[in-house]
Amino acid sequence: MLTVGVYACGGGSQPAGEGSDETASALITVDGSSTVFPIAEAVAEEFGKANRNVRTPTVGISGTGGGFQKFCRGETDISNASRPIRPAEIEACAKAGIEYIEVPIAYDGLAIVVNPKNTWATTMTVAELKTMWAPEAQGKVTRWNQVRAAWPDREIRLFGAGVDSGTYDYFTEATVGKEGASRGDFTSSEDDNVIVQGVASDELALGFLPLAYVEANREKLKIVPVEDGKADNGAGPITPSAQTVRDGTYQPLSRPLFIYVSRKAADRPEIQQFVQMFFDRTDLIKEVGYIELTPQIYELARKHFADKKTGTAFGEGGSQVGMTLEQLLAKER
Amino acid sequence: MKRFERAIEWALLLCALLSIGTTAGIIVVLAIETFAFLREVPITDFLFGREWTPLFATPRFGVLPLVAGTVLVSAIAMLVALPMGLLSAIYLSEYAPTGVRRAVKPVLEILAGVPTVVYGYFALLFVTPMLQQFIPGLAGFNALGPGIVMGIMILPLVSSLSEDAMQGVPRGLREGAYALGATRMQTSLSVVLPAAFSGITAAFILAASRAIGETMIVAIAAGQQPRLTANPFVPVETMTAYIVQVSLGDTPQGTLEYRTIFAVGMLLFLGTFALNLVSAWLRERYREVYA
Numbered sequence: 078m079l080t081v082g083v084y085a086c087g088g089g090s091q092p093a094g095e096g097s098d099e100t101a102s103a104l105i106t107v108d109g110s111s112t113v114f115p116i117a118e119a120v121a122e123e124f125g126k127a128n129r130n131v132r133t134p135t136v137g138i139s140g141t142g143g144g145f146q147k148f149c150r151g152e153t154d155i156s157n158a159s160r161p162i163r164p165a166e167i168e169a170c171a172k173a174g175i176e177y178i179e180v181p182i183a184y185d186g187l188a189i190v191v192n193p194k195n196t197w198a199t200t201m202t203v204a205e206l207k208t209m210w211a212p213e214a215q216g217k218v219t220r221w222n223q224v225r226a227a228w229p230d231r232e233i234r235l236f237g238a239g240v241d242s243g244t245y246d247y248f249t250e251a252t253v254g255k256e257g258a259s260r261g262d263f264t265s266s267e268d269d270n271v272i273v274q275g276v277a278s279d280e281l282a283l284g285f286l287p288l289a290y291v292e293a294n295r296e297k298l299k300i301v302p303v304e305d306g307k308a309d310n311g312a313g314p315i316t317p318s319a320q321t322v323r324d325g326t327y328q329p330l331s332r333p334l335f336i337y338v339s340r341k342a343a344d345r346p347e348i349q350q351f352v353q354m355f356f357d358r359t360d361l362i363k364e365v366g367y368i369e370l371t372p373q374i375y376e377l378a379r380k381h382f383a384d385k386k387t388g389t390a391f392g393e394g395g396s397q398v399g400m401t402l403e404q405l406l407a408k409e410r
Numbered sequence: 411m412k413r414f415e416r417a418i419e420w421a422l423l424l425c426a427l428l429s430i431g432t433t434a435g436i437i438v439v440l441a442i443e444t445f446a447f448l449r450e451v452p453i454t455d456f457l458f459g460r461e462w463t464p465l466f467a468t469p470r471f472g473v474l475p476l477v478a479g480t481v482l483v484s485a486i487a488m489l490v491a492l493p494m495g496l497l498s499a500i501y502l503s504e505y506a507p508t509g510v511r512r513a514v515k516p517v518l519e520i521l522a523g524v525p526t527v528v529y530g531y532f533a534l535l536f537v538t539p540m541l542q543q544f545i546p547g548l549a550g551f552n553a554l555g556p557g558i559v560m561g562i563m564i565l566p567l568v569s570s571l572s573e574d575a576m577q578g579v580p581r582g583l584r585e586g587a588y589a590l591g592a593t594r595m596q597t598s599l600s601v602v603l604p605a606a607f608s609g610i611t612a613a614f615i616l617a618a619s620r621a622i623g624e625t626m627i628v629a630i631a632a633g634q635q636p637r638l639t640a641n642p643f644v645p646v647e648t649m650t651a652y653i654v655q656v657s658l659g660d661t662p663q664g665t666l667e668y669r670t671i672f673a674v675g676m677l678l679f680l681g682t683f684a685l686n687l688v689s690a691w692l693r694e695r696y697r698e699v700y701a
Contacts, residue, residue, distance in 0.1 A: 146662065212468050216461065234549055234635075234645065240465045241661075261463025261470070264551065264635040264645050267658070275633070275645070278538065278550020 108137035109144020109157035112287040115365035140267040141243025154342035158335045159243030161391035176340035176387040184368040186317030187330040190298040194280045200314035206252040215260035235263035236275040236284035250396040251329040292366030325401035443672030462636040475636035479646035484621040490561025495568025503576040504598040522566040530630030533559040551633030551645040564617045575609025615689035619682040625650035
């Protein structure tokens with residue numbers, strides 16, 4: 078009995094018959110943003126199906142910040158990011174001699190979600206989001222009617238991305254006005270599914286989530302339209318959708334998503350094929366719930382990758398609030 | 411032959427030293443990192459602060475919300491495990507026929523063998539939704555659901571150890587009680603229970619220390635929101651769940667944020683260690699010696 082168990086274990090950990098061809102067996106390791114995860118995972122699956130002799134790439138979810146830490150230590154080939162690389166991370170990579178190619182792959186709208194049983198929160202302004210999430214709110218803003226007087230005098234329970242997450246960085250920059258500044262007394266997790274579970278099971282909850290996670294849980298969550306108080310990009314509260322994110326009216330919570338490919342890894346043929354697949358299979362982006370970039374941007378990105386153009390187009394680094402597709406295009410040029 | 415015997419003795423000693431060495435190593439690592447942490451955060455801020463947000467832009471290092479979460483969930487677990495565990499112990503020891511006891515006891519102990527991750531999802535996806543039918547406004551992550559499930563998990567510990575303690579009471583005491591005309595209930599409650607008191611208390615305390623150290627159930631089902639509350643219907647975070655949360659993320663080694671998990675771990679260790687000492691002391695102090 079015991080020996081059987083031991084043999085079974087040994088067999089499982091040894092990739093039998095794959096060690097013969099060195100390049101074919103080299104595993105592609107991807108880690109980073111849980112926002113980008115659904116895209117990377119879908120592409121990885123298709124890639125695995127299309128290339129039987131290559132092992133399906135592994136995709137982790139350490140968060141954008143956590144992903145860059147591993148990436149700049151040379152532990153991963155590709156790092157998923159829901160914000161551009163930061164100066165501190167640029168420095169860490171430079172110190173370790175890791176060069177990278179920045180590839181924009183999709184657009185996302187960060188959705189504000191509540192429980193379907195929530196009848197009062199039908200719209201929300203950016204100022205109200207700031208009231209809720211600002212560092213000063215900690216321990217003080219704890220009830221719905223403290224955010225808007227018409228809302229009920231009941232507890233508000235907040236759920237959001239963890240501090241290692243690019244989603245957290247972006248959300249705080251866009252609502253509170255400072256990247257990484259927020260209250261600390263909310264349920265935070267790097268895993269967006271925890272936030273889905275929390276909001277879906279609590280009438281008094283409010284959370285923020287990438288669109289793909291909302292798409293995948295349509296019946297369990299209710300989207301709150303957001304009003305940014307600026308008339309020039311669409312007046313009134315706007316619901317995030319492919320349409321409003323693409324035409325730049327869902328602001329300030331729309332943002333580009335990236336993958337960062339290690340320059341060294343980009344020489345490997347299987348990595349090149351894998352990255353090409355992000356450009357060729359943009360239908361997958363739509364399928365998981367995100368918004369495709371324009372063909373011009375994909376063309377530019379494809380060219381940059383082919384030329385192995387290293388570095389970032391976002392010298393200032395960190396989250397870029399309110400960037401439209403046109404502005405992204407201009408950056409990439 | 412003699413040399414062989416000696417070798418075995420050494421090997422056994424080595425095994426014993428290994429586990430002692432491991433324990434010592436853990437304590438040393440915990441202590442070093444905790445002292446490094448306390449050099450930057452005053453111990454009064456740590457022990458008596460009422461806000462715990464070490465990972466955020468305005469870090470606060472008051473551990474009380476985590477302690478409150480831990481105590482709350484453990485208290486609920488004990489409220490479930492103590493009465494049920496004790497009653498089933500009395501039944502098994504004093505009432506059940508030998509055949510029933512032989513069959514029931516192992517079944518009860520299977521509960522202790524269920525992986526805690528299974529209990530965690532059981533609490534999150536079954537117990538909490540069920541409780542929400544009766545308790546409006548119960549959050550999806552809360553202290554109540556995992557507390558109840560944890561109580562079920564430590565129930566066999568309570569019942570098994572209590573039953574052992576009651577079985578240890580000599581037959582003569584029971585027979586004496588019967589001879590005086592006591593009923594079975596009177597014998598159980600007035601003679602056997604007091605005689606087994608120290609063993610039962612030790613079982614309770616061991617169960618409590620197990621509940622305090624339990625990680626997976628609370629990490630999955632109790633939420634990850636440190637808050638100083640005694641309300642079992644809202645999300646809380648326990649000390650163990652916090653350690654898991656930080657270990658899963660990518661907090662860089664050697665930073666203050668990273669050291670918080672050692673400081674919290676040290677506190678947790680001291681807490682369960684103290685409980686275990688009390689348990690051992692009780693067993694010694696109040697053991698009735700029947701010659």
